[in-house]
């Protein structure tokens with residue numbers, strides 16, 4: 131750790147003076163209950179700092195997710211001594227009950243514990259990874275999945291999830307794209323609200339509700355070069371457009387916790403970004419919940435070079451607006467002395483403690499600390515078969531059909547043999563993706579098992595080829611032979627679970643190892659084949675899309691994923707997923723989103739000099755945002771404004787007529803985009819503003835009506851001014867961001 135010869139938190143303290151003033155003068159105190167206030171009055175400085183300490187619920191060396199009972203004398207002793215406000219990474223009604231018992235019966239003040247876990251896409255029943263869920267564009271299904279996640283996790287003792295992730299994903303090099311809802315701030319906000327409401331339920335005190343924590347505040351998805359844990363230089367105004375709206379939406383949905391990001395924005399790490407934590411979050415949005423650091427973030431401040439040591443970092447974080455310290459062991463050991471020496475105002479410590487206690491009260495922990503530690507309920511609910519059905523449904527809806535030459539899919543159910551080739555055909559270890567919580571590998575339905583369930587009599591030739599760089603001529607020959615000998619050929623390719631997610635940024639996010647060589651070898655046979663891509667991000671691999679007659683983006687589809695994919699391949703379900711992120715042609719195009727802004731020298735698309743773009747690459751993505759094929763075809767009409775230009779009080783209704791022009795019934799996702807032609811700040815060429823699904827029989831035609839909300843048309847003309855829409859607005863509709871038709875409305 132770098133040592134600084136200066137004052138322990140010199141670079142930050144100058145920033146802090148202003149904040150302390152504002153905290154004392156202008157910030158309205160929420161009312162706390164008599165119980166909470168009385169507890170605070172009884173607490174020693176050590177007990178106060180202890181409440182702000184969130185630490186591992188197990189000792190180093192224990193399996194944090196062990197399902198067998200584990201005891202940890204050290205952790206229990208710390209809880210007994212009032213040094214712990216919450217624990218993380220421990221599950222199971224019995225394990226967690228034991229810790230809650232120590233807290234509520236053996237510590238002096240008997241304050242219950244927060245018990246947190248990253249329940250990011252399911253607890254034991256694992257749903258598709260969030261980017262896959264987002265591809266369903268089915269908010270109802272996403273909500274139902276998160277409700278199940280909450281039911282299972284709370285039955286296993288968890289009262290707090292570190293989700294949803296509301297980062298914008300605009301760079302596939304960044305591994306955590308997998309945890310997001312993609313590149314649209316508007317859609318991310320909608321998905322975020324659905325998740326928050328599902329996790330937290332109608333009442334946070336209900337034993338099946340858990341505290342949600344929106345993260346990572348802010349700019350995590352924009353880190354330079356897609357490098358994990360790196361900083362970014364977003365302007366505050368541009369964050370108003372993109373990064374902030376999902377978090378504001380989560381606050382409006384009643385979220386109880388926010389987690390600042392590891393990364394710095396313009397040199398200021400998330401946990402000391404007082405402009406964000408105090409000015410925006412607390413004052414502007416009136417957020418009264420809890421702010422918890424990311425794992426070990428306080429201890430990392432010296433590495434950023436904005437605090438000299440752990441005590442300086444701890445003071446800087448609490449003064450900037452952090453309430454709880456996750457795993458740095460900074461607050462507990464250092465804040466009491468900081469108060470005693472006069473370096474920290476005790477009022478700030480009190481404020482953080484009040485927020486922690488208030489959240490515990492809202493969770494009902496003081497009234498019934500054991501409501502979520504019921505082994506009978508755990509046995510009944512965790513991994514319930516009904517949950518598996520929902521996981522399969524959501525997995526089906528997450529699948530995006532990118533290419534389907536000559537209607538290769540769906541396969542004929544009369545086929546008698548299939549070759550299943552690649553690293554992930556029989557795999558049960560990677561389909562859940564990162565953040566598998568308490569998911570169990572052997573319970574995962576592999577693609578092979580899925581095909582067997584859907585087509586019990588088909589003969590499957592499985593060839594498991596490697597994932598690493600070493601060429602394996604024998605496996606390749608076996609794969610080619612299996613393909614040659616079978617009626618149908620499926621290549622199950624992609625990424626390992628841990629090659630997406632946190633700490634998995636990739637400079638070249640294509641198919642790892644020898645997988646492209648495999649595609650080439652099979653393609654040489656001249657026989658149609660389908661590639662199913664399991665990955666946390668779209669693969670930037672032009673040859674994959676060029677050589678394969680059919681490609682399905684399956685993300686990490688979760689514990690029921692194999693059956694979901696098999697059902698789609700054989701036409702028992704239809705592909706309804708659409709891309710929540712566009713797929714770029716090459717790494718050099720990053721970032722390229724549907725909501726890029728116009729330039730002074732627009733490009734027509736192909737490589738060209740003297741316009742905005744490249745001389746060696748197109749300016750369009752390979753697959754645009756919102757893209758996904760169906761098993762049928764649709765014809766879209768141009769949008770029609772149903773209201774006069776002024777719309778009604780809330781907004782404008784837009785009608786699109788769509789006809790199913792194919793021979794199968796199918797679903798299309800009608801998408802609505804807008805663009806304000808003239809504004810003080812150049813406005814994005816397209817911004818997703820609405821969508822709706824239409825299910826149509828062959829030859830059937832129907833109208834989709836989408837409402838464009840008036841207030842959503844406003845934009846940030848400066849850091850603090852939100853400008854109502856004015857003048858001509860292009861209103862565009864279509865099946866994806868790359869294929870739209872337009873009309874225009876004039877806003878007075």
Ligand code: BGC
Nearest residue numbers: 218248292345346424425632
């Ligand atoms: C991640 C967070 C996560 C935390 C606790 C961190 O490394 O960035 O997203 O909630 O760990 O597991």
